[in-house]
Amino acid sequence: MDNFPTSTPWTLILAGLFFLWLMIRGAWRGFQRGPLRQCAGPFSLTAGLLLGWMYGREFGFWILEETSFPWLLRGFVGSLFLGCVSGLFLYGVIWWLGKKSPKSEEAESPIFGSIVGCWTGMLYFSILFLLTATLAAVIELWEPTKKPHPNWIVSLRNDLAETPYTAWIKKWSPLPERTQRLIQGIRSIAQSPEARAKLMKNPKMTEISRHPSLKAAIEDEYVIKLLNDNNLSDFISHPKVQAVLADESLQRKVAQLEISKEVIH
Numbered sequence: 129m130d131n132f133p134t135s136t137p138w139t140l141i142l143a144g145l146f147f148l149w150l151m152i153r154g155a156w157r158g159f160q161r162g163p164l165r166q167c168a169g170p171f172s173l174t175a176g177l178l179l180g181w182m183y184g185r186e187f188g189f190w191i192l193e194e195t196s197f198p199w200l201l202r203g204f205v206g207s208l209f210l211g212c213v214s215g216l217f218l219y220g221v222i223w224w225l226g227k228k229s230p231k232s233e234e235a236e237s238p239i240f241g242s243i244v245g246c247w248t249g250m251l252y253f254s255i256l257f258l259l260t261a262t263l264a265a266v267i268e269l270w271e272p273t274k275k276p277h278p279n280w281i282v283s284l285r286n287d288l289a290e291t292p293y294t295a296w297i298k299k300w301s302p303l304p305e306r307t308q309r310l311i312q313g314i315r316s317i318a319q320s321p322e323a324r325a326k327l328m329k330n331p332k333m334t335e336i337s338r339h340p341s342l343k344a345a346i347e348d349e350y351v352i353k354l355l356n357d358n359n360l361s362d363f364i365s366h367p368k369v370q371a372v373l374a375d376e377s378l379q380r381k382v383a384q385l386e387i388s389k390e391v392i393h
Contacts, residue, residue, distance in 0.1 A: 139287035143257075150249035158245025159238045164226030166244045168219050170251050176215025180207040198373040261285055261297040341375045344368050 158166040188206015197205070226236075264285035268278075278286075289298045336342060345351050345368040354363040363369055372378060 137287040137290055139284060140290060143288060147249075147253045150253050151246050152249075154245035154247070154249030154252075155242040156245065158241035158243070158248070160241075161245075162226055162236045162238065162241045163244040164236075165223055166241050166248055168222035168226065170248050171222060172215045172217075172219035173255075175218050176211040176213075179214045180209075180211025184208070184210040257288070257297075258300075260288065261300045264297075265301040336378070336381050339375070339378045339381070341368075341371045342378055345372050 154166070184207025185203035186206070187210050188202040188204070191206065191209075192202045260281065264279075264282045268282055285297060289295050345366075348366075348368055351363065351366055351368055354366065364373075
């Protein structure tokens with residue numbers, strides 16, 4: 129117990145109460161539904177995530193081929209779409225299989241359904257916990273390094289990490305190390321003209337900068353101003369930047385460039 133903080137953050141107290149509520153709610157719903165219908169949500173969610181992760185990338189590139197949709201985002205959109213569709217389909221099938229007997233309004237094995245409900249409550253809490261840590265990790269990568277107050281999700285993550293059993297979430301990230309370095313490099317470029325000048329000395333980047341859509345963007349003074357001001361929202365929505373995002377051949381070249389090594393190291 130000595131490893132716990134002397135003053136427990138209110139966030140941890142609320143998280144504990146929320147966990148307890150999910151357990152009670154799951155047990156009651158499992159008692160009413162029965163074990164099979166109570167498993168419909170967790171099973172379909174898990175199966176959808178697995179299918180999206182395993183086959184979504186190829187599906188996204190296949191379905192969005194020869195479209196203007198950004199090449200770098202096609203795999204993510206394919207994974208999200210395939211995961212959602214397959215998850216909803218499996219949910220409907222399992223819900224139908226767990227239908228109540230026409231002779232009785234009572235679910236089959238209500239006690240076993242309550243036990244399963246407690247388990248699903250724990251599972252949903254774990255998913256929300258991991259989702260919070262994931263969002264915080266991604267937001268932290270994009271936030272300006274000199275920002276006085278962190279995003280509220282990052283603050284929430286930090287409060288949840290106050291115990292020795294949850295401290296690991298401060299280092300958790302769903303992104304591969306190479307992707308994290310790439311994002312850090314992009315952020316450094318957006319915040320530092322010196323970093324951009326250093327990057328432009330790279331022979332590969334010099335070749336890429338001559339690409340028509342990118343050249344039109346980097347020669348636009350307003351686009352550069354948005355970049356210098358770290359105004360990422362207006363920067364990304366600018367028509368010339370949108371043209372860059374829709375340029376598949378350019379994005380293939382950028383994906384092969386180790387931006388972070390040129391900027392950070």
